Amino acid sequence: MRLSFRLNGRNVEHDVPVNRTLLDFLRDDLDLLGANKACESGDCGCCIVLRDGAPVCSCLMLAVDAAGREVTTIEGLANGDELHPVQRAFVERWAIQCGFCTPGMVMSAVALLAANPHPTEGDVREALAGNLCRCTGYAKIVEAVQYAAELLSA
């Protein structure tokens, strides 16, 4: 099927089998390898991207469901060399260890801060509850998201 949608601010047209997930389409057809595959069942959040600004597990969504939509992946977040404030906050606050969960975490955080620019710590934890991390214990991730909120409102 011919798929046309917006990806990271550009129009994309591509043939795609109807049964291909958005995650496989991004990784295997478009070589966008930022979203990671770690469970393929929507349990871990490593593959989260934004669809019309809302976080979705790209492993649970068919690529064809992106038709006519705006999809943002981790690759589309920075403005040239300038990191998005959420990315900057993750870097500055050591919110990363192995980093496999990081792209999904960052996308969840971006969606949260767009909807709720001044989240409480509880709001942040709630928003990240669908993103598993095995390395950090979340402390520095939560701190980074709160710091990103400060950066965004400054």
Place this chain on the structure above:
Amino acid sequence: MSAVGSRVRKLDAVLKVTGQENYLPNIRLPGMLHGKILRSRYPHAEIVRIDASKAEKLPGVACVITAEDTPKLPMGYKKDHPPLKYGKVRSLRDEVAAVAAETPDIAKEALELIEVEYRELPPVFSLEAAMSANAPLIHEDRPGNEVDVHYFFEHGDVEAAFQEAAVASDDTFELPYVTHAALGTMCCIAQWDAEGRLTIWSTTQVPYLYQRELAEVLGIHGDRIRVIQPTLGGGFGRGLDVYPIDPICAFLARKAGRPVKIEFDRTEEFIACPTRQPARFHLRAAASRDGRLLARDAMVYLDNGAYVSWGPTTPYVMMATVTGLYRVPTVRFETKILYTNNPYAGAMRGYGNLQATFAVESSMDILAAKLGIDPLEFRLRNANQPGDVTPQDMRITTCGLSECLEKASTLLAASGGGEKTSDLPRPGQPPGRVTRIRRGQGVASLFHVGGGARVYRSDGCGAIVRIDDFGKVTVVIGASEIGQGSDTVLAQICADTLGVPVERVEIVQDDTLVCPWDVGVHASRTTFIAGHATRLAAEKVRQQLLELASGLLEEPEENLRIEDGVITSAREPSRRISYDRAVRATHFREGGTQLIAEAFYDPPTTMQDEHFKGNISATYAFGTQVAEIEVDMDTGRIDVLRVVAAHDVGRALNPAGAEGQIEGGVAMGLGYAVTEQLIVQDGKVVNPYFRDYKLATALDMPKVDVILVETNDPAGPFGAKGLGEAGAICTAPAIANALFNATGVRIKSLPLTPERVLEALEEARASGALR
């Protein structure tokens, strides 16, 4: 400015936060095929016949292999484990055949076309069954199903000590299967070239040991193998051994004549990744009336599973804690390790220490209660002190245990915790109603290696430091970064040793063709061992830099200093030259030279002798965690409110990284305590999904206060000790002890699920033991 001691940002952070990190699954080679593994249908059976002809004919299949396509050479510590099984299968994860195909889907389809005829054998799923008189043998050459690994240690007269004791405990602790659950699954890519050389990209954590072991399994010389360990999505000890995925990938690639990738999906990861060693831990302990520990006596039974990986060597670490955590004058430790048809265990963060510390720290609380002494006070009276030598001859030099105990407890008490409360109002309940939530606090400590661990003949690491014409400093090192941040710490060490800004330093690692040797990332050793290797090589380069600057500035070396990349005369500060200019001036001239030096650091330690004595580590790590919990008396649910974690880290070379190791360790320890269990029924993992195997989420994590206790160890690089595993080790007993504190109920099996807690509460209610 000094890089060491500051929160220098993680070297790989920008790549990771922009999605540019080149994780192993992201690597694709031209012509690469996809491999899949067929596993056994039965936990114990003879293989009568394998017919792969239909699978081979499926369009898109490049090749199918069985053991007949391999040299049938075994892997593992006891060489009892062929990568592809022949004759019989011994567990449900056993690898029977493998396929390489153009796509993962075709490979999966081909697996279903392979016909395997089995003749079922009676299975063995428990320690009791393995030990029973007529038990079927898992390995025909192992009578009684006993694994050929035994531990017996005795120091002093244990029975006499129990006789003179005022109080004694005698308990059995059951530790479950848990698994690494790294978010990046196990993955391998193998590629042979026309010269018969193999390049293999692997999730190993021990590239050089792996190179040797893989050579033995493949039946080729090690110099034909180049191991590359790309960026991993976590490790936690998973990659300490060679597992069938790697040689199978190599066999497929050789037969197909094309590169092959095998990548586990999540379910396969839960089934075929090694586990943490489960254990049945009998522990007796004794103390005097005045609260001195007198003796410990441990008998540990291990279900080895079907093959020997590192699981049956975890008693090395269990023993160190039984003999070494707090002062114990007399001690005995023994094991019995048995084959079954269950999954087998490997290395996992902390090795056997989580199991042993759960038993030891539970027994400490039990003794304290019997003596009527406050649990903290009892621990303080028995805390290890600098200068102590443990019964196994481990020499404790710096030791912050007392400080950890005091600081962790004081912080909790000072900030809202402290007094135990009972029957708190449950939020949202109408006033006046009796609610049943109780709060309690528990304490537990840990003892672990902190200066490497000489469990192999060499505990060394090599480093090469060079400076190029642009002033870029490269550290080429054998050590592996698996996410923990050791690269960043090594760059800090190199920068400060040389006197250059840390931004100018890069790390090259994880390619056995390029980098000097290292024993691997395990035993919390990388900062300590690789840190020393980096420091030593950098010191040599610094000396070279001073020598050449001395010539260029016409100033004796002893008058020169290097700061922020500038070499300056102390006598006459106007005489100065930037280090990169000095490098170029020495390079681009007749008879020029380059700046490069290497060093190999092997710590001043000894292997244990046949009596399990020896100072295996150059220093030891200590820590205390205090947990505050609430227990819902009606549902058995435990809510961990807070963990204060005070750790003797020697010196935090990067405080942010050190905190991160401890916070992440606590999360793993919390999972071990309350939510995580790989449920194995009749040899089968029945919960191989994240929705049934519960990792802590951001909502589950309590507030974790990290206290970095700095003892500035003279043996460590810039004073540091290892801390990679420490954070995970004592969280579970702290939580179990908090449960006892809140309710009077002692649970000796993990995890502390609501069902288990409720059952124990009801039993206690019935017997009147409930507080």
